[in-house]
Amino acid sequence: MRSRQLLLAVLVTIFAILGSAVLVHAQDQITVGFAQTGSESGWRTAFTEAMIAEAESQNINLIFSDGQQKQENQIAALRSFIAQGVDAIILAPLVETGWDEVFQEAQDAGIPVFIIDRNVTADPSLYVTRIASDFVYEGRLAAAWLATATANREQCNIVELYGTVGSSAAIDRATGFAETIALFPNLELVASQSGDFTRTGGKEVMESFLNSLDPASICAVFGHNDDMLIGAIEAMKEAGIDPADDILTVSVDAIDDIFVSMMNGDANATVLLSPNMGVQAYAAIRSYLAGETLPALIPVPSAMYFQDTAAEEYAARTGG
Amino acid sequence: MRNRAFPLIATIVVFIILYLIGFQRFPAFGTTRVIANFLTDKSFLGITAVGMTFVILAGGIDLSVGSVIAFTGIFCALAIGQLGIHPLVAFAIILVIGSTFGAGMGAIIHYLKIPPFIVTLAGMFLVRGGAFVLNQASVPIEHPFFEDISNLYYVFPDRGRLTFVAVVFVLVLLLGIVVAHYTRFGRNVYAIGGSDTAALLLGVPVGRTIIGVYMLSSFLATLAGIIYAIYTRSGYPRAAIGVELDAIAAVVVGGTLLTGGVGYVAGTFVGIMIQGVIQTYVNFDGTLNSWWTKIVIGLLLFLFIALQKFLTSYRGGFSLGGLRLRRPPSPEVKISG
Numbered sequence: 001m002r003s004r005q006l007l008l009a010v011l012v013t014i015f016a017i018l019g020s021a022v023l024v025h026a027q028d029q030i031t032v033g034f035a036q037t038g039s040e041s042g043w044r045t046a047f048t049e050a051m052i053a054e055a056e057s058q059n060i061n062l063i064f065s066d067g068q069q070k071q072e073n074q075i076a077a078l079r080s081f082i083a084q085g086v087d088a089i090i091l092a093p094l095v096e097t098g099w100d101e102v103f104q105e106a107q108d109a110g111i112p113v114f115i116i117d118r119n120v121t122a123d124p125s126l127y128v129t130r131i132a133s134d135f136v137y138e139g140r141l142a143a144a145w146l147a148t149a150t151a152n153r154e155q156c157n158i159v160e161l162y163g164t165v166g167s168s169a170a171i172d173r174a175t176g177f178a179e180t181i182a183l184f185p186n187l188e189l190v191a192s193q194s195g196d197f198t199r200t201g202g203k204e205v206m207e208s209f210l211n212s213l214d215p216a217s218i219c220a221v222f223g224h225n226d227d228m229l230i231g232a233i234e235a236m237k238e239a240g241i242d243p244a245d246d247i248l249t250v251s252v253d254a255i256d257d258i259f260v261s262m263m264n265g266d267a268n269a270t271v272l273l274s275p276n277m278g279v280q281a282y283a284a285i286r287s288y289l290a291g292e293t294l295p296a297l298i299p300v301p302s303a304m305y306f307q308d309t310a311a312e313e314y315a316a317r318t319g320g
Numbered sequence: 321m322r323n324r325a326f327p328l329i330a331t332i333v334v335f336i337i338l339y340l341i342g343f344q345r346f347p348a349f350g351t352t353r354v355i356a357n358f359l360t361d362k363s364f365l366g367i368t369a370v371g372m373t374f375v376i377l378a379g380g381i382d383l384s385v386g387s388v389i390a391f392t393g394i395f396c397a398l399a400i401g402q403l404g405i406h407p408l409v410a411f412a413i414i415l416v417i418g419s420t421f422g423a424g425m426g427a428i429i430h431y432l433k434i435p436p437f438i439v440t441l442a443g444m445f446l447v448r449g450g451a452f453v454l455n456q457a458s459v460p461i462e463h464p465f466f467e468d469i470s471n472l473y474y475v476f477p478d479r480g481r482l483t484f485v486a487v488v489f490v491l492v493l494l495l496g497i498v499v500a501h502y503t504r505f506g507r508n509v510y511a512i513g514g515s516d517t518a519a520l521l522l523g524v525p526v527g528r529t530i531i532g533v534y535m536l537s538s539f540l541a542t543l544a545g546i547i548y549a550i551y552t553r554s555g556y557p558r559a560a561i562g563v564e565l566d567a568i569a570a571v572v573v574g575g576t577l578l579t580g581g582v583g584y585v586a587g588t589f590v591g592i593m594i595q596g597v598i599q600t601y602v603n604f605d606g607t608l609n610s611w612w613t614k615i616v617i618g619l620l621l622f623l624f625i626a627l628q629k630f631l632t633s634y635r636g637g638f639s640l641g642g643l644r645l646r647r648p649p650s651p652e653v654k655i656s657g
Binding site: 067 | 602609610
């Protein structure tokens with residue numbers, strides 16, 4: 001009967017798909033489950049790749065799950081990790097809320113949970129620690145550099161390309177930046193508007209700044225991320241302004257493209273938002289499993305890049 | 321009829337094989353923890369899919385369910401957190417709102433003769449937009465009642481947890497089976513899905529049944545939204561995007577014909593469990609790209625549609641184009657719609 005043959009074909013296909021991935025488990029290494037939000041941005045993908053590569057180099061058996069931008073997928077992944085009896089769980093939460101119940105389940109099963117990147121509202125007793133970049137510190141770094149670069153100017157009017165309204169990255173970077181420029185009487189924030197972390201958003205906001213303010217009066221632009229700043233560079237060029245010379249620039253992320261802008265002399269400085277949090281995360285897990293107590297927040301170090309090393313850094317990134 | 325049960329049997333066979341593949345590689349598949357996780361993690365999707373089964377059995381489709389889930393969650397979070405309403409009262413209010421919304425869609429579909437795809441698509445946008453108007457970010461629900469519910473679970477000897485939400489799912493499923501096969505409403509749904517003209521001639525109240533079907537679907541989607549709110553203890557306007565498609569996939573893989581009239585609520589349950597097994601397998605493996613879940617479900621969906629096509633054209637009854645051209649029209653038909 002044809003239907004039976006069809007059924008057979010169905011089954012053979014499924015066997016072929018699922019049978020193709022067979023993994024050998026080693027017993028002596030530690031097993032870590034990592035639930036990622038998804039793969040929505042280049043930075044996120046770099047973050048995932050760094051986590052996997054770091055696990056390989058440390059001989060950690062990493063069980064990776066991509067949440068596809070859905071919290072229910074992340075919760076299901078955590079439950080699978082618990083059922084599998086992993087040694088530790090790393091969660092990069094999609095949203096801050098809704099983790100209490102599954103964290104409680106992990107705790108009851110004796111599996112420690114580590115938060116990476118974004119924050120959660122769950123009770124701190126339910127997880128070990130959070131490994132994250134300090135966004136406030138990034139804002140301070142950017143402001144401190146601007147203060148140094150404009151030390152000999154009497155007045156420096158700054159415009160700000162704000163990130164997505166309500167996001168912790170934008171709020172904290174703005175806070176760190178504002179509290180630092182307040183220390184320098186010659187620095188003044190004259191305008192701030194959201195470019196939503198996108199290139200087109202940054203370009204539109206910069207165009208409106210250049211129209212509403214006297215372009216000659218603007219001394220510097222601070223972008224909450226590199227993408228917005230790259231958009232702003234275009235807007236400045238179209239308005240006949242020489243970015244990085246007429247108007248100083250500083251932004252956060254240190255993505256590859258900003259190095260190209262720096263090499264071309266269109267951008268001055270960028271603050272690194274490290275996608276490589278694996279080193280800190282795995283070190284935290286190892287020390288926790290060894291019985292050490294950990295601080296509530298483990299900051300990932302930030303650094304700054306400037307024009308003079310841009311070519312070198314870009315070559316190192318793209319070449320290797 | 322043997323042919324009718326065949327897709328269901330095929331689904332069960334596929335489930336057993338997938339489960340055994342998982343069990344053979346990961347012995348943890350045999351624990352109650354994993355089995356209870358299937359029910360807990362898929363409960364809101366499962367409840368939605370039970371409603372979707374009725375809609376598809378009646379020859380329709382409901383694309384609004386995912387949005388209804390999100391709206392319910394954010395509504396409950398705000399009602400409980402900002403207005404200080406007791407969760408049970410908030411649940412009652414939103415269930416009434418949800419059912420009314422569904423009945424409204426059903427009435428538009430029936431009386432204005434607009435295809436369900438369009439009406440429920442409009443409903444989907446409307447309700448999703450409404451959820452974002454209520455609030456843009458996720459809102460935590462801090463209420464002792466929610467903690468009590470989260471702590472309601474039965475622990476199996478090997479530490480698997482049968483949670484409250486899993487029990488609700490199983491109850492809805494059992495009720496769905498009873499309603500579909502042992503009530504007049506259920507028989508009417510099957511009759512309309514087979515042929516609404518014939519159903520009308522047989523004295524089936526078509527209008528009332530169609531309104532009832534969409535009302536039931538929205539009611540269950542709202543209930544799923546409540547379950548989702550309990551599951552995540554928060555409301556989030558971006559929640560449950562695409563759940564309507566997962567639910568439709570579960571129904572079709574579960575052996576229900578997309579043209580309506582043939583299928584089983586129990587099959588939908590197996591369809592849901594198949595999704596759970598694949599997702600768990602991918603999560604357990606940890607090296608497979610998680611989008612493999614979608615690829616395998618997509619393949620299964622395609623194969624089951626092909627199977628349906630083969631079986632239905634074999635019977636010569638109707639085609640999958642939705643027009644049922646091959647069924648000879650009854651000569652006495654004078655009443656339309």
